[in-house]
Amino acid sequence: xxxxxxxxxxxxxxxxxxxALVLSSFDEFIGPELTDEGNAEFRRFAAPDAIASRTAxxxxxxxxxxxxxxxxxxxxxxxxxxALLFVDKAHQHHGIAKGLLHAGLADARAANxxxxxxxxxxxxxxxxxxxxxxxxxxxxxxxxxGIAFIPMAMRLDADL
Numbered sequence: 001x002x003x004x005x006x007x008x009x010x011x012x013x014x015x016x017x018x019x020a021l022v023l024s025s026f027d028e029f030i031g032p033e034l035t036d037e038g039n040a041e042f043r044r045f046a047a048p049d050a051i052a053s054r055t056a057x058x059x060x061x062x063x064x065x066x067x068x069x070x071x072x073x074x075x076x077x078x079x080x081x082x083a084l085l086f087v088d089k090a091h092q093h094h095g096i097a098k099g100l101l102h103a104g105l106a107d108a109r110a111a112n113x114x115x116x117x118x119x120x121x122x123x124x125x126x127x128x129x130x131x132x133x134x135x136x137x138x139x140x141x142x143x144x145x146g147i148a149f150i151p152m153a154m155r156l157d158a159d160l
Contacts, residue, residue, distance in 0.1 A: 029123075
């Protein structure tokens with residue numbers, strides 16, 4: 001399934017499609033566990049204008065496409081923190097998240113060659129996937145603005 005996958009930078013004008021992909025997965029897998037406050041907070045964070053605004057500052061977004069259609073995305077903040085990582089339900093369990101992480105980390109390392117560690121605040125749903133990618137829990141579950149998350153980090157090997 002990963003043969004037709006391409007990884008690239010999010011293009012101008014794609015923030016709405018990226019946001020739609022994120023919110024579709026969020027609504028199915030994560031949102032039901034959060035409070036109304038948490039759902040509203042996440043929707044503000046994942047809105048197209050918020051994504052576009054962050055990429056104009058210290059974030060970047062890479063997308064995965066399969067046969068030209070958007071299949072996943074990763075947003076990285078300050079070259080060391082995964083802010084968002086979502087794969088469309090139809091494309092999950094095919095290595096796309098791993099490919100997105102590798103593509104994003106390659107860009108992060110190009111900007112920061114001394115990068116040794118990357119962090120993420122994972123949803124409960126995402127923990128097993130992040131563990132498969134090499135992340136480990138670094139603290140207890142927390143909640144901020146109604147969003148529950150588990151802090152995780154991954155040490156980077158020289159060959160990643």
